Amino acid sequence: MLSRIAQDEIVFAGSTSKIGRALCILLARRGHTVRMITGCEERFQKIKSEAGDGGKNLVRVQTYEEGVGCRVWILGKVMEPKKIQALIPPESLIIDFAVPHVSEEIAKDYRYVNGAALSYSQKDTDLTFCHDVPKTVPACLAAAIVHARENTQKHETGEVDVDEVEGWWEKATRHGFTLACIEPDHAKKD
Known part of the structure; x- marks a missing residue:
C-alpha cells in the first residue's frame, strides 16, 4: 500500500x-x-x-x-x-x-x-464478529490472527519494528487479508 x-x-x-x-x-x-x-x-x-x-x-x-x-x-x-x-x-x-x-x-x-479495516477471504476463515466496516476485520484483529497462524508467540502491543513491516504485510496477504480498496489475489482467482 x-x-x-x-x-x-x-x-x-x-x-x-x-x-x-x-x-x-x-x-x-x-x-x-x-x-x-x-x-x-x-x-x-x-x-x-x-x-x-x-x-x-x-x-x-x-x-x-x-x-x-x-x-x-x-x-x-x-x-x-x-x-x-x-x-x-x-x-x-x-x-x-x-x-x-x-x-x-x-x-x-x-x-x-x-486503512484500519482489512478485507478477508471468506474461504480462509469462519469468523463471526461485529465490525463497523462490513466484510472486514479491524487491523489489530487481523494481526492477531496472523500471529496465531504463524505461531509467533508474539502479540500486538509495544513498538512496531519498522524493518519487519513489509514481512508482516506479506504474511497478512498470504493469510487472505488485504485493504478493501485493493483487489485481493484470491478474488481474482474466484
Missing part, C-alpha cells in the same frame, strides 16, 4: 503512535516528505533519528493548519469533520486508521481509504 502513494508531501496525524511511527519512518525512507503533527519535539527527534537518511524527509508541525493544501493525509488520530473540509482539498487522498473513522458523508468528497 505504501508503495502506491505518489511522491507527494504527506500530512500525518497520529504520527508518533505505534503504527504511525513505523509508517512515517517507512514513508520518509522511500523519499516522501512527511509533515508529522506532534507537540512533542523529543519524540519527533527520536523518530527522525530512527529513519536514518530518511530523517531529512520528516518535518515537525504542531497543528493541522500547517498541512493546509496538502493532497495526501494519513489520519491515525480523529480529525473533526469541519477541519477536514476546511483544510483538505476535495479529491485529496485520505488514508484513515483512526477510530472512529471519517464518516461516509465526509469521505465521499475524497479519495478515501479505511
Whole structure:
C-alpha cells in the first residue's frame, strides 16, 4: 500500500503512535516528505533519528493548519469533520486508521481509504464478529490472527519494528487479508 502513494508531501496525524511511527519512518525512507503533527519535539527527534537518511524527509508541525493544501493525509488520530473540509482539498487522498473513522458523508468528497479495516477471504476463515466496516476485520484483529497462524508467540502491543513491516504485510496477504480498496489475489482467482 505504501508503495502506491505518489511522491507527494504527506500530512500525518497520529504520527508518533505505534503504527504511525513505523509508517512515517517507512514513508520518509522511500523519499516522501512527511509533515508529522506532534507537540512533542523529543519524540519527533527520536523518530527522525530512527529513519536514518530518511530523517531529512520528516518535518515537525504542531497543528493541522500547517498541512493546509496538502493532497495526501494519513489520519491515525480523529480529525473533526469541519477541519477536514476546511483544510483538505476535495479529491485529496485520505488514508484513515483512526477510530472512529471519517464518516461516509465526509469521505465521499475524497479519495478515501479505511486503512484500519482489512478485507478477508471468506474461504480462509469462519469468523463471526461485529465490525463497523462490513466484510472486514479491524487491523489489530487481523494481526492477531496472523500471529496465531504463524505461531509467533508474539502479540500486538509495544513498538512496531519498522524493518519487519513489509514481512508482516506479506504474511497478512498470504493469510487472505488485504485493504478493501485493493483487489485481493484470491478474488481474482474466484
